[in-house]
Amino acid sequence: MTRGKQAEKTVNRHINRFHYTIDQAIDKPFNWKQLVRLLSYLKPYAFTLLPAAMLAMMASTSVRLAAPIIIGVYTVDHAIKDKNTDLLITLVVIIGILYLISYVGNALRIRWVNHLGQNVIFDLRRHLFSHVQRLSHRFFDSRSAGSILVRIMNDINSLQELFTNGIINLLMDVLTLTGILVILFILSPKLTLAIMVIIPIMFLISTKLRKNIRRSWQGVRIQQSRLNSHLNESIQGIRVTQSFSQEKENTAYFDGVNTDNFESWRIATRKSAMFRPFVEMSNAIGTAILIWYGAHLIQTEDISTGVFVSFAFYLGMFWDPISRLGQIYNQLLMAMASSERIFEFLDEKPNVEERKGAIDLEHVRGHIQFDQVTFSYDEKRTALDGISLEMKPGQTVALVGHTGSGKTTIANLVSRFYDPTAGKVLVDGHDLRDIKLDSLRQNISIVLQDTFIFSGTIMENIRFGRPDATDEEVIEAAKLVGAHDFIQRLANGYETEVEERGNILSVGERQLLSFARALLADPKILILDEATASIDTETEVKIQKAMKKLLKGRTSIVIAHRLSTIRDSDNIIVLDHGKIIEQGTHDELMGKKGEYYKLVKAQFQMLDAM
Structure with missing residues (x-):
């Protein structure tokens, strides 16, 4: 067998192992207990950074929800319609102040949320590293240094976006969507029901994407582990590689691992990217319904022009959180794929454990x-x-x-x-x-x-x-x-x-x-x-x-x-x-x-x- 064929055979063996590993990993259902366990790392900040970030988030969200009412109902239906210049100036000043409050609230939210997220990542990485240091030699006998490094570095890094933006953004978007729906139903139940008819269809289709997206991100994590393990091994053994002139074979093997990693990312990002165009299509359908049915309601005097304007603002605000929720869901899937691997290590028990009531050695003789x-x-x-x-x-x-x-x-x-x-x-x-x-x-x-x-x-x-x-x-x-x-x-x-x-x-x-x-x-x-x-x-x-x-x-x-x-x-x-x-x-x-x-x-x- 030639050296080239031997290298190809080695790479193929690796690819077969990779597919088997993924098949084993993807069949697990979404683990809500694991998510709760992950969120438990927020506990140390439950009375400091977390409430401060949530307060800033609620202030900016409340302002954003109030602005369309003032612009549509009060400005269009009263100030402009009645040609009341004084009221128009007053409303413009109020709107300016509200947007300033929203800006300050968002700035504080971003600052405190990032501080919160970095603290949580720091605590989680320290916890994992401390735990790994206490594990028995049998643990290290069966795992490469590269695969351990991936858990402590890459997998925890993948949780960073979830903790720095995802959680607070999730709460903010849920609050925004709830507020918009309540306000829309108050303004016009008929127009609201007409626009929201697309939501159940959107929900059914999006749920079909979840399993595939989650499988893809699990595959990414597994491939990153293999890539880092091979890199660590190659660097540590570079002298042996060069002394036996195995650079070409090592590069061929790396190409196989690197290709698998590239393909796993390509597949995962392609599937994740399907969500946003789907939301934008739903937005277009909702806007078409608003224009068609809203114009009809204006003609029948069921709603005013100001209410129609407010609806247009709220509809634009409605689909952005929906789109972000899709992104947050992708972050959550990535986080679940990584947290499964992190908690696998954290749940690993030392083979060598201290018994309860273990004693300290004093005045050791060495017998x-x-x-x-x-x-x-x-x-x-x-x-x-x-x-x-x-x-x-x-x-x-x-x-x-x-x-x-x-x-x-x-x-x-x-x-x-x-x-x-x-x-x-x-x-x-x-x-x-x-x-x-x-x-x-x-x-x-x-x-x-x-x-x-x-x-x-x-x-x-x-x-x-x-x-x-x-x-x-x-x-x-x-x-x-x-x-x-x-x-x-x-x-x-x-x-x-x-x-x-x-x-x-x-x-x-x-x-x-x-x-x-x-x-x-x-x-x-x-x-x-x-x-x-x-x-x-x-x-x-x-x-x-x-x-x-x-x-x-x-x-x-x-x-x-x-x-x-x-x-x-x-x-x-x-x-x-x-x-x-x-x-x-x-x-x-x-x-x-x-x-x-x-x-x-x-x-x-x-x-x-x-």
Whole structure:
């Protein structure tokens, strides 16, 4: 198969997945409870911004409703008909004052409504981000970073128009339509009924459009999620893409995703755009009825010319809110499509939850026990199979074994990123499920092989381990792990901006910063997961010297493929397929000539061969 055909096949697979996802998403009915839940974010402003905006809206709407009566009935039927100049001047002044009041009311409404909407969007985004941060690792295992970003950014942004304009405009238009209908029926019931005959027909046709429009906007949200996920993945993996010369294939895949996104927007906007011409057609029919039947009523003296003029004004005012209601309905459909996705995340419960009455860890010693622990990441494979082990306070325990033997899983369970499928993990005699998560993790520091450096300065990145640390404490931690020298050589020392993911630093330098960050936190339990894998031998020697002092008094779990780094460990646990096959000190295990002995020999033979 050629590379071009392979890329086309990949894109087609994506398109098929996309259509399946939409079919699953569109069958849900309109969720009124979800709308009420969305509007609940207005509660904090129910006695401040919301009533102020509504008061301004009611003032401007009342003025607009009063103006046609003054223009038609009073100006035409009295001032002009009776040639009363004084009354005409008075009415012109009154109309000018009313429009000035309307202008001020609208200005205040727009200001307060935008303030209200931005506050609601801020609160919702903060709530979602805070919630996502507390979710368990299983949540992130099954979702790409791009799809999560779409929910927090794009989906919440799509609610902005609803909260800044939609809700108040909806109330304003409903109030305007109600007021117009009441006034028209008072002026002439016959002419009103004749004009409004088009409304039931318009309502029936518009309801037919709702499901299709809603489906279309759901498709837009799903496609945006896929597009952002692919963009995030492509940018993060650009070095791999370029190293394998896969730019063309990646571009072809992007073209497929981008085309799907373009088509979803085109379809959604086309269907949404059908509403306004339909309203304008209804307006034209209503105007024709007004002219024809209104002229007849004037001739039969059932209405006056002034009433006819007022009707003309009100009819023009009537169809604008109808048209806006269609736009608001589209906004509402977009908001529902987005809110479904937002609330899906907000309803996600952490797999790792605190029990009621969970305790704070006090005077932590770091005594860790595994009691018949079994764990599976999924139903297909068991990561740990009924293991029991003990790590005494202050001990350095090394975990060794082939890839997939369960070493990192043990570290994950100690940090309670996951809960055991069976059995229990204890710290100082307490089941981890009975301990508050923050209390547990504040006493644990982890250094991973894949170091993450945040945008900011060197000082800020090290201080991430303990935000209240002084500059002197940060520098001391850097010195202890051997990072101080290379930091001093940087342009601005500890105030050097490291950019996203620490791109200006080498892999080894990033690793040293993560050591300093972990040690600054002064944990009672320290986990080093392949932490020296990316560091050269000379730097590793410096770290090993510092570690002898720093690991003293702490329970330390060291996972390493370089077996030379764990010779001095108090206990070495050898794992294989989730089971402990042997444990002891380096000398004891070498004397047994078991699996550990084979691993050490194999590693030294490999080094000799190099």
